[in-house]
Amino acid sequence: MSTLNDALEKFCMENSTPLNDVLHEVYRDTWVNVMYPQMITNELQARFLSMISLMLKPQQILEIGTFTGYASICLSSGLSDDGKIVTIEKNAELETRIRKNFERASLSNKTELLIGDATEILQEKFKDQKPLFDIIYIDADKENYPVYLKYAFPLLKPGGVILADNVFWGGKMLEENPKPGKELLGVKTFLSDAAALPWQSRTIVPVGDGLFFGIK
Numbered sequence: 001m002s003t004l005n006d007a008l009e010k011f012c013m014e015n016s017t018p019l020n021d022v023l024h025e026v027y028r029d030t031w032v033n034v035m036y037p038q039m040i041t042n043e044l045q046a047r048f049l050s051m052i053s054l055m056l057k058p059q060q061i062l063e064i065g066t067f068t069g070y071a072s073i074c075l076s077s078g079l080s081d082d083g084k085i086v087t088i089e090k091n092a093e094l095e096t097r098i099r100k101n102f103e104r105a106s107l108s109n110k111t112e113l114l115i116g117d118a119t120e121i122l123q124e125k126f127k128d129q130k131p132l133f134d135i136i137y138i139d140a141d142k143e144n145y146p147v148y149l150k151y152a153f154p155l156l157k158p159g160g161v162i163l164a165d166n167v168f169w170g171g172k173m174l175e176e177n178p179k180p181g182k183e184l185l186g187v188k189t190f191l192s193d194a195a196a197l198p199w200q201s202r203t204i205v206p207v208g209d210g211l212f213f214g215i216k
Contacts, residue, residue: 009044016047022105023073030068034097041071041139041165042208049137052161053078058134062155063087064118064148065140068094069101075137076107085111086133088118090140119144122151131157139165142183145190153197156216167191168210 019027023046031037041049049071053061059080063072066089076085085107089098092115102111114121118140126132136152138145145164156162169187172178194202194214202214 012044013047016044019043019046019050019074023070025104026068026070026073026101029097029101030070034068034094039067041067041074045165045208045211046070046074048205048207048211049074049163050077052163053135056134056161059083060133061085062133062136062152064122064136064138064152065089066094066098066113067139069098069105071137071139072098072111073101073105073107075135076105076110079110083110086114087111088114088116088121088140090115090117119147119151122148126151126155129155131155131160133157134160136160136162137165138162141186142166142169142190143186145186146193149190149193149197153216158216159200160216162212162214162216164190164212166209167204167212168206170209173210 027040027043030040053075054077057078057080060083061075061079063075063085066072066087072085072087079085089095095113095115098113099108102108132155134157136156138148138152140148152162167187168174169184172184173187178184191212194212200215205211205213
């Protein structure tokens with residue numbers, strides 16, 4: 001999904017490094033064979049995620065909301081030689097496709113796929129953990145964004161980055177009187193809660209459907 005003008009997005013994509021063949025395969029397969037394919041990360045945003053990873057050279061990444069693994073592959077672009085991405089997906093029906101896509105990208109030995117409720121996993125697996133992650137990417141059910149932020153921020157290393165997708169929520173966040181809903185409330189609360197945290201810097205990047213970007 002993207003709220004950018006089509007011509008502007010096309011111009012940006014034409015002047016960006018092309019994505020590799022594996023990413024094109026995963027993108028096409030998702031749109032042809034998966035329900036609600038619009039949930040996949042926007043292609044221009046995918047380039048941005050890859051660039052962030054290449055700059056930070058992360059050792060550990062946490063992703064909340066795997067879907068078909070497209071963003072996971074992008075985020076893994078800059079992983080260190082011994083790096084790993086831990087990614088959480090609630091929909092067990094996607095597990096086989098995700099693992100196949102990780103194999104396509106030669107990432108099977110660098111990924112830990114956790115199937116289940118992200119809130120429960122964050123509380124159980126990472127309870128009392130010290131900061132672990134260099135990048136945390138949130139792209140799951142919007143109503144729980146505030147909960148994910150609550151548990152994710154303490155797991156982020158100083159200097160690490162939290163990214164959260166869809167903070168424009170299809171442009172509804174920009175409307176004066178948007179139709180109320182749990183997703184809209186979740187995004188609003190997330191942004192309000194994020195504003196109260198001790199970031200070095202934070203902003204929203206107008207790519208895709210709005211990408212929150214915070215540096216701890």
